[in-house]
Amino acid sequence: MVVPDRPTVDGLEDRWSPAWAEQGTYAFDRTSERADVYSIDTPPPTVSGSLHIGHVFSYTHTDVVARYQRMRGKSVFYPMGWDDNGLPTERRVQNYYGVRCDPSLPYEAGFVPPEKAPKSDRDFVQVSRRTFVELCERLTAEDEQAFEAVWRRLGLSVDWSHTYSTISAPARATAQRAFLRNLARGEAYAAEAPTLWDTTFRTAVAQAELEDRDREGAYHRIGFARPGAEPVFVETTRPELVPACVALVAHPDDERYQPLFGTTVRSPLFDVEVPVLAHRLADPAKGSGIAMICTFGDVTDVTWWRELQLPTRAVLGWDGRFQRELPAWIAGGPGEALWGELAGTTVHTAKERIVAALVESGDLVGEPKPIVHPVKFYEKGDRPLEIVTTRQWYLRNGGRDEALRAALLARGAELAWHPEHMKHRYDNWVSGLNGDWLVSRQRFFGVPFPVWYPLDEDGTPRYDAPVLPAEASLPVDPASEPAPGFTEDQRGVPGGFAADPDVMDTWATSSLTPQIAGGWERDEDLFSRVFPMDLRPQGQDIIRTWLFSTVVRAHLEHGGLPWGRTALSGWILDPDRKKMSKSKGNVVTPMALLEEFGSDAVRYWAATARLGTDATFDTGQMKIGRRLAMKLLNASKFVLGLGVQRGDVADRDAVTDPLDVSTLANLAVVVRQAGEAFERYDHATALQVTEQFFWTFCDQWVELVKDRAYGARGEAAAASAQATAAIALRTLLRLLAPFLPFAAEEVWSWWQDGSVHTAPWPEAAELGPAGGAEDALGVLGAAAQALSALRKLKSEAKVSQKTELAAATVHGPADVLADARRAEHDVRAAARAASLTWAEVPAVEGEQAAALRAEAEIATADA
RNA sequence: GGGCGAUUAGCUCAGUGGUAGAGCACCUCGUUCACACCGAGGGGGUCACUGGUUCGAACCCAGUAUCGCCCA
Numbered sequence: 015m016v017v018p019d020r021p022t023v024d025g026l027e028d029r030w031s032p033a034w035a036e037q038g039t040y041a042f043d044r045t046s047e048r049a050d051v052y053s054i055d056t057p058p059p060t061v062s063g064s065l066h067i068g069h070v071f072s073y074t075h076t077d078v079v080a081r082y083q084r085m086r087g088k089s090v091f092y093p094m095g096w097d098d099n100g101l102p103t104e105r106r107v108q109n110y111y112g113v114r115c116d117p118s119l120p121y122e123a124g125f126v127p128p129e130k131a132p133k134s135d136r137d138f139v140q141v142s143r144r145t146f147v148e149l150c151e152r153l154t155a156e157d158e159q160a161f162e163a164v165w166r167r168l169g170l171s172v173d174w175s176h177t178y179s180t181i182s183a184p185a186r187a188t189a190q191r192a193f194l195r196n197l198a199r200g201e202a203y204a205a206e207a208p209t210l211w212d213t214t215f216r217t218a219v220a221q222a223e224l225e226d227r228d229r230e231g232a233y234h235r236i237g238f239a240r241p242g243a244e245p246v247f248v249e250t251t252r253p254e255l256v257p258a259c260v261a262l263v264a265h266p267d268d269e270r271y272q273p274l275f276g277t278t279v280r281s282p283l284f285d286v287e288v289p290v291l292a293h294r295l296a297d298p299a300k301g302s303g304i305a306m307i308c309t310f311g312d313v314t315d316v317t318w319w320r321e322l323q324l325p326t327r328a329v330l331g332w333d334g335r336f337q338r339e340l341p342a343w344i345a346g347g348p349g350e351a352l353w354g355e356l357a358g359t360t361v362h363t364a365k366e367r368i369v370a371a372l373v374e375s376g377d378l379v380g381e382p383k384p385i386v387h388p389v390k391f392y393e394k395g396d397r398p399l400e401i402v403t404t405r406q407w408y409l410r411n412g413g414r415d416e417a418l419r420a421a422l423l424a425r426g427a428e429l430a431w432h433p434e435h436m437k438h439r440y441d442n443w444v445s446g447l448n449g450d451w452l453v454s455r456q457r458f459f460g461v462p463f464p465v466w467y468p469l470d471e472d473g474t475p476r477y478d479a480p481v482l483p484a485e486a487s488l489p490v491d492p493a494s495e496p497a498p499g500f501t502e503d504q505r506g507v508p509g510g511f512a513a514d515p516d517v518m519d520t521w522a523t524s525s526l527t528p529q530i531a532g533g534w535e536r537d538e539d540l541f542s543r544v545f546p547m548d549l550r551p552q553g554q555d556i557i558r559t560w561l562f563s564t565v566v567r568a569h570l571e572h573g574g575l576p577w578g579r580t581a582l583s584g585w586i587l588d589p590d591r592k593k594m595s596k597s598k599g600n601v602v603t604p605m606a607l608l609e610e611f612g613s614d615a616v617r618y619w620a621a622t623a624r625l626g627t628d629a630t631f632d633t634g635q636m637k638i639g640r641r642l643a644m645k646l647l648n649a650s651k652f653v654l655g656l657g658v659q660r661g662d663v664a665d666r667d668a669v670t671d672p673l674d675v676s677t678l679a680n681l682a683v684v685v686r687q688a689g690e691a692f693e694r695y696d697h698a699t700a701l702q703v704t705e706q707f708f709w710t711f712c713d714q715w716v717e718l719v720k721d722r723a724y725g726a727r728g729e730a731a732a733a734s735a736q737a738t739a740a741i742a743l744r745t746l747l748r749l750l751a752p753f754l755p756f757a758a759e760e761v762w763s764w765w766q767d768g769s770v771h772t773a774p775w776p777e778a779a780e781l782g783p784a785g786g787a788e789d790a791l792g793v794l795g796a797a798a799q800a801l802s803a804l805r806k807l808k809s810e811a812k813v814s815q816k817t818e819l820a821a822a823t824v825h826g827p828a829d830v831l832a833d834a835r836r837a838e839h840d841v842r843a844a845a846r847a848a849s850l851t852w853a854e855v856p857a858v859e860g861e862q863a864a865a866l867r868a869e870a871e872i873a874t875a876d877a
Numbered sequence: 878g879g880g881c882g883a884u885u886a887g888c889u890c891a892g893u894g895g896u897a898g899a900g901c902a903c904c905u906c907g908u909u910c911a912c913a914c915c916g917a918g919g920g921g922g923u924c925a926c927u928g929g930u931u932c933g934a935a936c937c938c939a940g941u942a943u944c945g946c947c948c949a
Contacts, residue, residue, distance in 0.1 A: 019913085020912090021912085022914090023914090090889090158899090226949090246938085325941075361881035373917090388949095433882095435881060435882070438880065438881050438882095438947085439880090439881075439946090439947060439948090441880095442879095442880065442881085442947065442948060443948075444949080445948095446948060446949075449923085554946080554947090555946090555947090557947090558947085558948090562884095585946085586947085587945090622889090622890080622891095623890090624891095626882085627882095627883090627890095628882095628883085628886095628945075628946090629889090630889060630890090632888085632889055632890095632901095634888075634889065634900085634901055634902085635889065635890090635901085635903080637899060637914080638901070640914065641914060641915095644912070644914055645884095645911090645912070645914090645915095646910090647912085648911045648912035648914095648915090649911060649912075651911050651912080652910085652911030652912080653911080654911095655911075698891090699891090702891070702899090706899080712911090713916080717913085717916090720909095732937090770902095801916085802917085805917055805918070806917080806918055806919090807931075808906085808917075808918085809905080809906060809907085809917055809919080810905095810906090810918070810919090812906050812907085813907085814906085814907050814917095815906090815907065815909065815916075815917055816909045846909095
């Protein structure tokens with residue numbers, strides 16, 4: 015047995031991470047039956063920069079569960095994934111290399127990005143789509159290595175041979191296969207419809223990716239002319255959309271406007287005739303109570319346009335600028351010249367010019383009234399969303415189908431939620447859906463839709479007759495592969511074919527992580543052993559996106575849940591109670607923390623937080639974790655020095671001393687409590703009860719037993735202490751292993767074979783007869799109390815704890831004294847008391863029993 | 878506006894009906910042969926507020942306030 019002279023937690027990661035990898039400690043045993051498998055649908059972190067402390071926090075929660083389940087004898091399927099597909103990666107690649115994708119450019123082999131990215135994106139180098147994708151792949155490969163290094167150092171017990179990435183060929187094949195099946199069943203469809211559109215990224219955006227932000231605006235009071243009467247005034251924050259106006263609308267009960275319903279008015283500047291209509295969504299209290307319907311200013315316009323069956327008069331292009339062509343409804347009218355000033359300008363410029371024109375014409379009344387109002391943004395964007403009409407792919411998610419919505423709510427109810435109250439967010443979201451899931455994106459680095467269209471004689475795509483690939487040929491890239499039955503030279507020519515230009519939203523791929531990681535339709539043997547999975551761990555912020563979308567896909571494809579339970583981690587707050595996020599600039603990089611405090615210490619901090627509870631970033635907690643790990647090394651060193659041999663299987667029957675019996679009896683309680691806590695996914699309680707016992711073990715039992723263990727009271731008494739030490743340590747190491755995998759493994763290696771992480775989770779029964787000795791439970795605590803009372807004497811007298819005591823008396827209630835007396839020899843030895851008498855303090859009716867109190871003669875330093 | 882959660886010692890947090898807890902920080906003491914990244918002892922709280930239920934409330938109920946998040 016080799017125990018270091020001065021054990022330290024520093025450097026354990028460098029020793030054990032490679033050792034675990036070499037020994038395959040966390041390898042999934044794919045011969046296990048489903049019932050013996052515990053499978054985890056790991057969140058693939060977005061590879062667009064760096065991991066932050068919040069990742070470390072939540073991934074530790076998962077790892078603790080994985081380690082517990084492994085020790086319970088499960089074959090744990092714990093893969094890692096990388097979400098390297100999609101817009102975040104594109105954005106990072108653009109800024110990192112200083113490039114921008116222009117799909118119309120030809121591929122340039124051997125492209126070398128600029129040495130240093132230009133400051134302004136106007137100076138970015140335009141590259142072909144293929145080059146751009148290559149750069150994405152290059153950078154994500156680098157990022158993934160850095161991520162893996164952090165995870166290995168943190169000690170995640172991942173089986174790295176099952177790592178996947180969401181842009182990999184198997185993931186693309188899975189996403190395309192699932193889509194084709196959705197399409198075949200009618201769950202996926204394409205539609206030409208008004209769509210929320212980010213003009214910066216030039217892509218459609220889904221409901222789940224929206225957020226409201228308060229923005230300053232101003233009500234402009236604008237008159238619409240009526241023949242032979244006063245004008246009708248609307249108040250709008252978007253006067254630039256006057257040329258897109260298709261109607262005015264007021265509430266049907268609004269008496270002010272009832273006479274106007276069914277009449278028409280003429281728009282200012284452009285003199286377009288528009289009807290005045292009634293609709294319940296018009297708010298009489300807002301502005302003048304009558305609103306201008308434009309195609310499209312906001313989502314209410316879309317509702318009105320649809321329900322009132324209005325024409326489309328779009329003025330904005332995909333780039334967020336006014337269209338260059340002169341619209342037909344303006345041509346020939348008085349606004350034709352003005353349009354010349356608007357064509358090609360940004361919304362901002364167009365607003366200035368139209369307002370100026372309205373002032374000049376006298377149609378704008380009074381000063382604009384400034385207001386602050388919520389405006390819809392893409393969560394990753396920084397310009398307000400516009401609405402443009404485009405052809406997009408949708409996936410049914412219950413947003414316009416009551417039966418499906420009810421079925422998905424029922425799935426949510428089937429799922430076990432930790433903590434339970436998080437289910438409200440799911441219900442809330444599903445109940446509030448107002449449309450199907452928009453899954454297409456007009457981007458480059460993503461999974462392409464596996465769809466081509468035949469071109470008719472005019473070269474127009476026949477959307478009604480899409481050409482689809484065979485599943486066996488997946489993944490396909492329609493942009494570079496010809497449609498089945500065509501040759502590449504027929505691309506884009508009349509009578510030939512064209513590729514669907516879009517890629518899937520990232521969530522459309524990551525909603526399939528159980529299928530991707532589990533080998534659906536690729537490795538059916540694996541899939542049958544891991545799916546549906548046991549656990550979906552994730553952040554509470556992506557319930558509406560990742561959790562919900564994964565439920566949707568599994569419900570549609572497999573007719574069931576993708577996993578049985580979900581564990582939601584909370585936020586990390588900085589010391590000012592703000593959520594930590596990159597944009598606030600208050601993030602802490604994990605690697606530096608892991609190096610400063612040690613991985614076990616950082617894990618300890620994470621593990622003290624319960625699921626769903628926000629945690630404060632607190633290096634103080636990490637210091638405590640470090641201290642605990644250090645204590646484990648040092649206490650183990652001492653305990654093993656009591657005469658424990660390598661590979662020792664302690665003789666449980668040798669545990670005879672009442673103090674030792676009591677210690678194991680108390681440990682049995684802890685083993686039970688920790689196991690029960692883990693079973694209800696309450697890792698924080700499992701840690702807390704274990705940690706508390708461990709400190710009692712060190713500070714009380716070890717101190718009380720020292721003399722006896724060294725042989726002061728004979729061999730049998732010493733043997734009892736030694737056996738207790740070995741049994742307790744072997745148990746404690748396993749209880750702590752999920753939390754402090756490095757320190758626990760280090761100590762285990764000193765005297766045990768194999769890895770602590772594949773050792774069986776302790777059970778109370780293995781502690782032997784002592785573990786069940788309920789009558790001895792109180793001895794340890796009572797003896798500790800007596801010792802503490804005697805120590806207090808010395809503390810108050812300000813003398814060393816090794817000072818001898820004479821004529822010591824301990825006062826206290828009869829039952830506590832009786833327990834303490836069973837360990838009298840140990841108490842006397844630890845307190846260095848020459849003699850010890852026990853004085854009963856009678857219980858007083860209605861009063862709490864007194865704590866133990868002691869008195870004694872203290873030998874002076876001179877004596 | 879609707880929903881969810883939180884509010885306990887200076888700080889970070891446990892505590893779901895029976896005398897308020899832990900760790901950190903603070904004060905005092907101690908070179909005890911596992912550990913100074915240590916040990917011993919100590920001080921410190923109207924459990925956000927107001928009502929109610931109960932013999933008894935940090936805990937249950939109603940309301941209020943503040944903070945955070947989700948949705949509209």
